[in-house]
Amino acid sequence: MILPREHETPFNKAPVIRAVAALLMVIAILSAVTRIVTRLLTVGAFKKDDQLVAAATVVVIAQSAAVISQGANGLGKLESLGPEQVSYILKSHYASDILYIAALLLSKVSATRTLWGMAPRERRKAIWAIEALIAAWASSSILAALFQCSLPQPWDFVHGQCFNRSIFWIYVDALNIVTDLAITGILVEMFIKLKTSTSKKILVISVFGCRIFIIPPIVSHMYYFKRIADSPNPLFDMWQPTVIVQVIQCLSIMATCIPYLKPFMDSLNSGQMAAGDYRGTRSKGSNSRSQSAYASARMSRPPRSLRGTGAGITSIATRASHRLQKYEMMDMSANHDRAGGVEENITTVTAGNKEDASNSPNNRSWDGQSHTSQTVLVQSTWRVDVEESGKDENYATAANTK
Template identity: 25%
Template sequence: MAIVSSDHHGPLINVGMWILLVPMGLCVLVKIYTKWEMVNRLQLDDFLLIFAMLAAVGQIVATSAQVEYGLGQNQTSLSYKQVEQFFLAQYVGQIMYILAIFIAKLVGLYFFLCLTAHDIRRRFVQGAMIFVGIWLFVSMFVVGLQCQTPKPWISESNHCINQRVFWVVFAVIDGLTQILVGLLPIYLLQGLNMHTSKKMFSMLSFSPNLITLSLIVLRLKYLYTSFHSQNYTWDSFNLALVTNIHASTSIIAASIPFTKLFIDSLVLSPHIVTDGTRGVVSSARPTQRGSVVSTPKPRRSPEDQVKWPGSNLIEHVTAVTSIKADSGWEELQEYNGSNRDKGSEERIVIRQTTSTTVTFT
């Protein structure tokens, strides 16, 4: 193992990256475990988060290779072969970085999609997901062909795109989409007539995404100082460090809103959060001004009520299904039976039958 010295700072990055890997892995595991405990299955957002984490791990491995081939050392002390391998590792790391941060955004946006029904809010979230997906592929394509083939990773070549312009545009789009993910819950959840503290907690659960804005700005600063440097392997040390911190922090921030505490705050009795029938926000939207979402249920004695063990997600987490008291158990059984006949995986499971009236202001 290399030793940190005055002319070799690279090993410091290895220490920092592996320290970040632990909380990142724990946050993802907690998110996956919470979902599994609630629905006994993994869903699309879980697989997206796992993929983003693997991309971040790939970036860590690529950065470790950069350290091996000269990151944090004076470029004049390296052979041509070492410099070429350094740029190859950086090239792979850039692709992994793009995958990690933008797939982490899709995790949050997919959850927002499940919170909305077929209305303008849902179309807005769908548009945001499409934009993020398109920019993800465009960015990977541009980085993949940033310099002349057959070795597009040799950024010292005179046949490269204007990387300074590209990474500035990239940082701007990254920042704007991160603000969107952090603030969109305010738009989606502000209409719910729920307890103020729970509403604020639900909205603020996505605010950690805004922490990465400072890292985006800091990374852009180090990009500018390293561009066209005559001693790039030395000057790009801070850039590599901040880039890895940014990717890991993005995944940690994307995992926080999916804790059990957050899911519980979204559960409105007798609503059940699912992701087969859409709409915590939209299905709870009044059809007329001042109208009531669900008709009041007759009061029941505590012994007649079924206890709700935490929040219960049905087969596909996310949307609200409201069951009226007068619809009858037979209607529910008929609904479940018809869904089974159709081969649908969507079923309603009642965990609580207490009465609640939800109104909007």
């Protein structure tokens, strides 16, 4: 239905409500789409935090539609409204309050799930605690919003008997601020330890910590809602808190999506900065420097069964693009089987390319110190049963050059 064109006046704020709600809804949708497309292009997966953002965006669309319909039916107008209009506004406002809290819940949990993927193990208990606080806050707020006024019309805050709604929104907004500060605090504590320049630290903390910019609108909502608590024209004076709620909702979605903008993702993927175990931020076909170092450390560590045997284990770094490899199988230790008289030989396979076959120390040290070459360290251990041939020691050597 196309509404007749209205202009904002001191006595009619309905056009402002409709315009702001529609504009901020579009911004939230674009932010979510940008994040999801960026993740699909760089990671190729639709992860749990992305699913939560998508769900939050759907809730935002429903909430914004309810607010737009309120403006279309007279919310923000100082003129007298008919009973049907008042009833429709109150019901839509009742639904929009619940959807607003649900949207905040989903966006906050998405942020904590993103934190979970980056945080080391010792910080995950704190993330669990924040998620528990968010769940308790949202569930209690939604439950209170459902029964804010007496039955059978819990949405009628104009003519019904309701609890103190200003105190209720102070509770909702105060814990909204606390949870945002908790999420931002963990982010800052994690990224302040980045091994990079101060400018890059500031960039990362600013991008991931932009959630603090939601706090001023939340404080404004507390102030304006308290002002209209005893207003003689609540359906007109509600236009300011309603607009501020749309701003808070949109900023919550944007704060969750801003870190996934393409230029910032490219900066992370280039290896210029890394924060702990930053999963899911590397592009297809490329490895970050931190993951290469971690893989090298894990793969170059000898298995427990070979420690203390005095046998040296050699790992040769090779270029990933090289197809020519040589496999050497050498007897590392021998254990006699008591029952069948079979020897168990534990062997180690070392993968390397032809140019490193000479095991030149210069070549290995240069490749180990290079920050640009991509290397793969391969070490495999398995058991080979060799029938006893009368000798105490058996050696097996196999070479395969592709």
